[in-house]
Amino acid sequence: MTMARRSPVNEAGVRQWLLTETPASPRQAQLGRFYASWLEFRGNPTAMIGLGIIAVLLLTALFAPLLATHSPTAQVLVDRLQPPSAEHWLGTDELGRDIYSRIVHGSRITLYIIGIVAVIVGPVGLAVGTIAGYMGGWVDKVLMRITDIFLAFPRLILALAFVAALGPGIENAVIAIAITVWPPYARMARAETLTIRQADYIAAVRIQGASSARIVGRHVVPMCMSSLIVRLTLDMAGIILTAAGLGFLGLGAQPPLPEWGAMISSGRQYLLEQWWVATMPGLAIFTVSLGFNLLGDGLRDVLDPRRGGA
């Protein structure tokens, strides 16, 4: 793909170039569609709040060492269980660590978890779903039967059992979550593939002699991406909550890592006297998953017009 035309310099020109009814290149059409979606998305205030929360999360994770006022792991036992103050904005925990700094650094762990889960789940779900949908026949039957079996399992319990087998730790928690999250993606990708494979352009590519692998990889998978992204965004909240739950049970990230769920768990025994130790990290989990839920709802309205408007 080549840039057919230099973008005009002034803003009105850019806008016009983006929204033109007669795009001169595939890239212009693509960018134009993206821009139109963005305009619609921007009109949705709750979705914008969600986007704002996620942006703050990303920036926090990126600049964690700059934003933190203290070290997330340094123990100052003289200062243990201090209430929120000018020195410790959100108080200190049972080892005298600054809770605000731990939450800030914990955002990296949260991002790490959801990032890896997305990187595993997306491709696995897409591969299983598109192959099943495109090949059909017994391949489809076998793959979908496996998917259905996994779909019928209770997620959290299965994740617990996997972590029990693999041993506690952040990597194993991520794997356990990924194993329980992928089936709906496979189902979704299969459903989309079933409609796409009937399309004329697929027939055209096939006549040109493209192999099945090429058709699935280059022509089917890209068409499934937008619903995959929406679904992932909506699932992020659930993934964060599951990861925090595993951390809370002591099966996720291990001390001294400032994982939010594990922080709540360690603050639990001080709940009645030093309430801030357990409640502050929960506020962070709540805010971030609320952000993903708002963003996901907004994206769904924009990208999936069938369910929009509600």
Place this chain on the structure above:
Amino acid sequence: MPFKPFLLFAGTLFLTFLGLVFVTFMIGRVVPIDPVLAAVGDRAPADVYEQTRIEMGLHLPLWQQFFIYVRDVLSGDFGKSVLTAQPVLVDILRVFPATLELATVAVLIGLVVGIPSGVVAAVYHGRWPDHLVRFFGLVGYSMPVFWLGLLGLLLFYAKLDWVPGPGRLDIFYEDLVPAVTGVILIDAALAGDWEVWGNALSHLILPASILGYYSLAYISRMTRSLMLEQLSQEYVTTARAKGLSETRVIWVHALGNTAVPLITVVALSYATLLEGSVLTETVFAWPGLGLYITNSLLNADMNAVLGGTIVVGVVFIGLNLLSDVLYRTLDPRART
């Protein structure tokens, strides 16, 4: 149900069950704990170790071990718990009623609040009651249940002293009524001991409300979208044109037509609650299946963990399929 769909249904059920057992079997295989060592201790001489290994069937090829495992599970034999030295099944039967009690009351709360709020949201579509209900639901979806439980304890137990603390009963009420069903509310009612009943209810109300909030969020969201669909149908206009009161049109005609899909929604949310109780039970020291599984986990008691996983899985699969069957039997359009 006609014969052929029934066969297909039974086949699906069996395959799913087999898949579940296969997964737990594989988990049991990759566990870094040596089951022989756990049984004989690490000071056992080599010949004792070898003999036990053969007795436990671990020298057989994997597929044979799997076969034996499936047979054992089907006959309800999940092995012995290391922690309680009792068969896992006995343990599970002891703790399951507590979870059942919690989840049932939670789903009732979800129903009683969720359906009316969903209906109201649909009727006032796009206006403030709708936004309020949606916001309330979204908050529910975004909150970690264990955190909400801790906040609840902090507020209603520590600060306001409205509810008693964790556990199912105050200590001096324990073992006062004979355990018939294991569900204390029923047992106390059967024994006619209303003091115990009241105490059990006061212990139950906070964890059940918190768990119920999650099913409420789901039920009200589904009710809302089902009602929106119904209210745009022509029969609603007809009913209004006939001069029926708006109350009757909404609560009898439209809501009545959402009943069938709502039943599946409720069955599904019941299934997720049984599972979601794991974290709630940990927070409230509620001696149910969830607490049993997590305790066993932390003590590396694999038989108990896998047994619990299978039981929750079977209930989960059962409720999923039940909702499917109910839908098909109750909705004439889904019958073929």
